[in-house]
Amino acid sequence: MKRLLSTLSCFALLAALPATASEIWVTNEHDDTISVIDIETLEVVRTIETGERPRGITFSKDYSVVYVCASDSDTVQVIDPETGEILHDLPSGEDPEQFVLHPDNRHLYIANEDDAITTVVDTVERKVIAQIDVGIEPEGMAVSPDGKIAITTSETTNMAHWIDTETHQLFANTLVDARPRHAEFAKEGSELWVSSEIGGTVTVFAVADQTPLAKISFEIKGVHQDNIQPVGFEFSADGKTAFVALGPSNHVAAVNTETYEVEDYILVGRRVWHMAFSPDHSMLFTTNGVSGDVTVIDVASRTPVKTIKVGRFPWGAAVRP
Amino acid sequence: MRTFGIALLAIITRETLRYVGQRERFLAALVRPLVWLLVFAAGFRAALGLSIIPPYQTYITYETYIVPGLCGMILLFNGMQTSLSLVYDREMGSMKVLLTAPLPRGWLLFCKLVASTLISTLQAYTFLAIAWLFEIRLDLWGYIAVFPALCISGLMLGALGLAISSQVKQLENFAGVMNFVIFPMFFLSSALYPLWKMAEAGEVLFWICTINPFTHAVELIRFALYLEINLAALGWTSLSLGVFLALALYGYDPARGITRDGK
Numbered sequence: 375m376k377r378l379l380s381t382l383s384c385f386a387l388l389a390a391l392p393a394t395a396s397e398i399w400v401t402n403e404h405d406d407t408i409s410v411i412d413i414e415t416l417e418v419v420r421t422i423e424t425g426e427r428p429r430g431i432t433f434s435k436d437y438s439v440v441y442v443c444a445s446d447s448d449t450v451q452v453i454d455p456e457t458g459e460i461l462h463d464l465p466s467g468e469d470p471e472q473f474v475l476h477p478d479n480r481h482l483y484i485a486n487e488d489d490a491i492t493t494v495v496d497t498v499e500r501k502v503i504a505q506i507d508v509g510i511e512p513e514g515m516a517v518s519p520d521g522k523i524a525i526t527t528s529e530t531t532n533m534a535h536w537i538d539t540e541t542h543q544l545f546a547n548t549l550v551d552a553r554p555r556h557a558e559f560a561k562e563g564s565e566l567w568v569s570s571e572i573g574g575t576v577t578v579f580a581v582a583d584q585t586p587l588a589k590i591s592f593e594i595k596g597v598h599q600d601n602i603q604p605v606g607f608e609f610s611a612d613g614k615t616a617f618v619a620l621g622p623s624n625h626v627a628a629v630n631t632e633t634y635e636v637e638d639y640i641l642v643g644r645r646v647w648h649m650a651f652s653p654d655h656s657m658l659f660t661t662n663g664v665s666g667d668v669t670v671i672d673v674a675s676r677t678p679v680k681t682i683k684v685g686r687f688p689w690g691a692a693v694r695p
Numbered sequence: 696m697r698t699f700g701i702a703l704l705a706i707i708t709r710e711t712l713r714y715v716g717q718r719e720r721f722l723a724a725l726v727r728p729l730v731w732l733l734v735f736a737a738g739f740r741a742a743l744g745l746s747i748i749p750p751y752q753t754y755i756t757y758e759t760y761i762v763p764g765l766c767g768m769i770l771l772f773n774g775m776q777t778s779l780s781l782v783y784d785r786e787m788g789s790m791k792v793l794l795t796a797p798l799p800r801g802w803l804l805f806c807k808l809v810a811s812t813l814i815s816t817l818q819a820y821t822f823l824a825i826a827w828l829f830e831i832r833l834d835l836w837g838y839i840a841v842f843p844a845l846c847i848s849g850l851m852l853g854a855l856g857l858a859i860s861s862q863v864k865q866l867e868n869f870a871g872v873m874n875f876v877i878f879p880m881f882f883l884s885s886a887l888y889p890l891w892k893m894a895e896a897g898e899v900l901f902w903i904c905t906i907n908p909f910t911h912a913v914e915l916i917r918f919a920l921y922l923e924i925n926l927a928a929l930g931w932t933s934l935s936l937g938v939f940l941a942l943a944l945y946g947y948d949p950a951r952g953i954t955r956d957g958k
Contacts, residue, residue, distance in 0.1 A: 596737065624754070641754050669753055681753040 397694045398650055398659045399455075400668055401428035401442060402685025408442065408453075409668075409684035411659065413652050416670055416680050422458035425451050430472040430515075431690040434497075435479040440692065441497075443470040443484070450484065450495065455694055465502050467493035472556075472690075474515040474524070476539065483524045483537075485512035492526045492535075494542060504542040508535045514557040514568065518581065527554035527568055534568050536584060546584045550577045555605045556648075560631060561613060569604040569618065576604050576618060578634060588634040590618075597623045606648035610673060611655035617671075619646040619660060626660055628676055638676045642669035650691035661688035702798050703806045710810035713780075724773060724818050728765035729825060736761050748889055750921035758831050763917035764886025766819045766841075767909060770849045773818060775877055777811035778856030779869050786865070801944050804857055808940075811856070812849035819845050837920040844919035848912035851932050854939035855908075861946025884910040885917075908935035 396413040406428060410420040425444025428451075433440050439461065442451045449463040450470055466473075467486035470493070474483050481503070482495045492512055494504040509528025516525040517539070524537040527550070534557060536546035551573020558567050565587065566579040576590040592602045603621030609631065610617070616629040622645045628638040643662025646669070650659050658671040662681075668688060670680045714720065736758045747754060784793070793803060823838060859872055881887075883900070884907050894901040904910050911931040918925035 641756060643754055678753040681747055 396653050398652070398668070399431055399433075399440060399692050399694060400659075400661055400684050400688045401431045401690045402666075403427055403429060403663070403687040403689040405685035405687075406444075407685050408458075409688070410458075411668060411682060411684070413657065416682055418682065418684060420458060421685070422453065424453070424460070425449060425463075429689045430470070431692045432473065432475050433692055433694055434475065435477075437694055440694070441473065441475065441482060443473055443690075445469050445471055445487070450482065452497070462500065464495050464497060464500055465493075466495060467491060467502070467505065471513050472515045474517050476517050476524075477519065477521040481539075483515050483517060483526075485515050485526055487511050487513060487529075490528070492524070492537065506537055506542055506544065508544070509533045509547075513555055516557040516559055516566070518559050519563040523581070525557045525559075525566060525568075527557050529553045529555065529571075532570070532573075534566065534579070548579060548584050548586070551575045551589075556607060558607060558609070560609055560616070567607065567616065569607060571603045571605055571621065574599065574602050574604065576607065576616075576629070590629055590634050590636065592618075592620060592623075592627055592636060592639075594620070594623055594625055594639050597625070605646075608649050608651060608658070611651075617649060617658055617673075619649055621645055621647060622664075624662075626658075626671065640671055640676055640678055642671070642678055643667045643681055648690050650693045653693060653695040659691055659693075661691050663687045663689065698798060699802060702803065703809065706793075706803070706806040707810040707813065710807070710814060714814050720776070721818070724769060724776075725822060725825065727772065728768050728822050731765055731768070732758060732761065732826060732831070733829065748891070750918045750923045750925075756831075758826075758829075760889070761887055762823070762826055762831055762833075763920055764884070764913050766822060766845065766916050767848060767852075767884070767886055767913040768881060769819045769822055770812075770815045770845065770852045770912065771877060771881060771909060773811060773815035774849070774852035774854075774856040775859075775872060776856075777807070777853055778860040778863070778872065781807070781857065781860040782863050782865070782869065785860075800947055804943060804947055805940075808850060808853045808857060811853045812846055815849040815853070816842070816845045819849075833920050834922065836922055840922050841916055841919040844915045847929070847932055847936065848915055851908060851912060851936040851939060854936055854943055857943035858939045858946055861943055880907060880909040883907050884913055886910075886913045908932060911935070 398411040400409045406424055406426055408422040409418045412419045424442055425447030427446040428442050429445050430443035440453045440455050444451050448468050450466040451463055452461045454461055466484050469488040470484045471487045472485050484493045486493055490510050492506045492508050493502055496503050508526045509531025511529035512526045513529050514527035524539050526535045532552055534548045535544050538545050550568050551570035553572040554568050555571045556569045560567055564581055566581050569576045578588040580587050602623045605619050605621050607616050607618040616631050618627045624644050625639045626642055627636050629636050642660045643665035645664040646660045646662050648661050656673055658673055660669045666686050668682045668684050669678050672679050883903050890904055893904045911928040914925050914928040915932050
C-alpha cells in the first residue's frame with residue numbers, strides 16, 4: 375500500500391511539474407514585438423519587445439538563439455528564447471526583410487529589400503562576409519538542403535536568383551510571375567518552389583537545370599482573382615502537401631506536390647502571409663496580418679480549429695520545439 | 696396514468712403518419728432552408744464579411760453561420776404549420792374529437808406539442824445531414840448535443856403556434872400570422888446576421904432582436920452545435936416556453952376561447 379501511495383505521489387509530482395511546451399513565435403510588424411504562443415494551450419504566453427518592424431524570424435538549428443529581421447532598425451537581432459533578452463545585433467545591410475540560415479548553422483543569407491542585394495553574415499564572427507547584387511526589392515530566401523545553392527527572389531525584377539554559396543556568385547536567373555515573395559526547396563532539394571504574389575501563381579523548378587516543371591494557379595469560389603496572392607508556403611512532414619498562404623483571399627491552399635493540383639482551400643484570417651508547423655507537423659499556424667491574429671489549422675483534417683489574437687500585423691512565424 | 700401514455704403515443708403516431716403521408720410537406724420544409732443555405736448564403740458570403748464571435752473559435756463562412764438559424768427556421772415554420780393544422784382540425788371537426796377525450800385538455804395539447812416537436816427535430820436533422828453533404832460539417836458530438844436544444848426550441852415555437860391557433864378562428868386568417876409572426880421573428884433575430892451587425896444598424900432594432908425569443912432559440916442551437924451551453928439563451932427560451940404554454944392553455948380553456956362561440 376505504501377509503495378502504491380509513493381508511486382502515485384510520484385506521478386502526481388510529475389504531473390504538477392511544468393512541461394516544457396513547444397511554442398510558435400510570431401513577429402508583429404506594427405507592434406515591434408514577438409507574440410509567443412503555447413502550442414498546448416493555444417494562447418499567447420509571452421510578448422517580447424524587438425527592434426523596429428520585425429519581419430523574418432528563424433531559430434538556430436539547436437534552438438539556442440532566435441534571429442529576427444528588425445527591418446526599420448536595419449539589423450538582425452539575436453534573442454535568447456528563454457529570457458526574451460536581445461543578446462546582440464548582427465550587421466545585416468539596410469532593411470533586412472527575410473533571411474535563411476545555412477545548414478552549417480553559421481551563415482545567414484539576408485535579403486536587403488531597399489538595396490537590391492543579398493547579404494551573407496557570419497553569425498559567429500558577427501560580420502558581413504559577402505554582399506551579392508541581385509534584382510530590385512529582394513525578399514524570398516532559401517538554401518538547398520545540401521547548402522550549395524542559395525535563392526533570392528526579387529519582387530520588382532520578377533526573378534529567382536540562383537547563388538553559388540561557395541563563390542557567392544549568381545550562376546542563374548529565372549523569370550517567374552509578378553512579385554515573387556517566397557522560395558523553398560522541396561523533395562530533398564530536387565525542386566524549387568517560388569510564389570508570385572501579383573501573378574497569383576507558384577512556379578516549380580527542377581533544381582538540376584533550373585527549368586520550370588509546373589505552374590500552380592488558384593481559384594476560390596466567391597473570391598475575386600485579384601485577391602488571390604500567394605506568399606508564404608510550407609510542406610507537410612511527408613512532403614506530399616504544400617500549404618500556400620493566399621494573402622487577402624483569406625485562405626490557405628493545400629496543394630498536392632505530386633500532381634501540383636490544389637486539393638483544398640482553408641479559411642483563415644485576413645491577409646495571410648506566412649506560417650509555421652507545430653514540431654509534430656499536426657498543426658499549422660498562419661499569420662493573418664490585417665486581422666492581427668494567428669489561425670491554427672488541423673493538418674490531418676485540413677480544418678481551422680482556432681484563431682488566436684496576437685499583436686498588430688503579424689508577419690513571420692517560427693516553431694520552438 | 697396508462698391512458699395518458701396511450702394518448703401521447705396515439706397523438707404522436709397520428710401526427711407522424713400525417714407527416715409521412717404528406718411527402719410534399721416534408722420536401723417543402725427542407726427546400727426552404729436549403730434555398731437559403733445554397734443560394735442566399737452563397738450570394739451574401741462576401742458582402743457580410745467574417746468575424747469571430749462565441750461559440751466560434753475561428754473564422755467561419757457565412758454558410759456555416761446561418762446553419763443554426765435555418766434549423767430554427769425549420770422549427771419556427773413547423774410550429775406555425777402545427778398551428779395551421781389545428782385551425783384546420785377545428786374547421787373539419789376532428790379537433791372536437793380530440794379535445795373531448797377523457798383526459799385533461801392541457802395534457803392533450805402537450806401531446807400535440809410533443810408530436811410536432813419531434814417531427815420538427817427530425818426535419819432539422821435531415822437538413823443538417825444535407826448540409827453535411829454540402830461540406831458544412833460540425834463536430835460529431837455537436838449533432839448529439841443539439842438534440843435537447845432542438846427539442847426545447849421546438850417546444851417553445853410549437854407552444855407559440857398553439858397559443859396563436861387558439862386565437863385564429865379561420866384558415867384564411869393564417870396569412871396574417873405569416874406576416875405578423877413568422878417574418879418579424881425570423882428577420883429580427885440572430886438567424887441571418889450576428890446581433891453586433893444589428894447594433895450597428897440601430898439601437899431599437901438591436902433591442903428588439905435581443906428580446907426576440909427566436910434569437911435565443913437560435914443561439915441555444917448554435918452553442919449546442921459547438922458543445923457549449925448558452926445559459927442566457929436557455930433561460931429565455933424556457934421562460935418563453937412557459938409563457939406561450941400558459942397562453943395556449945388559457946386560449947384552449949373550455950370556459951372561454953374556442954368553446955365560447957361554439958366552434
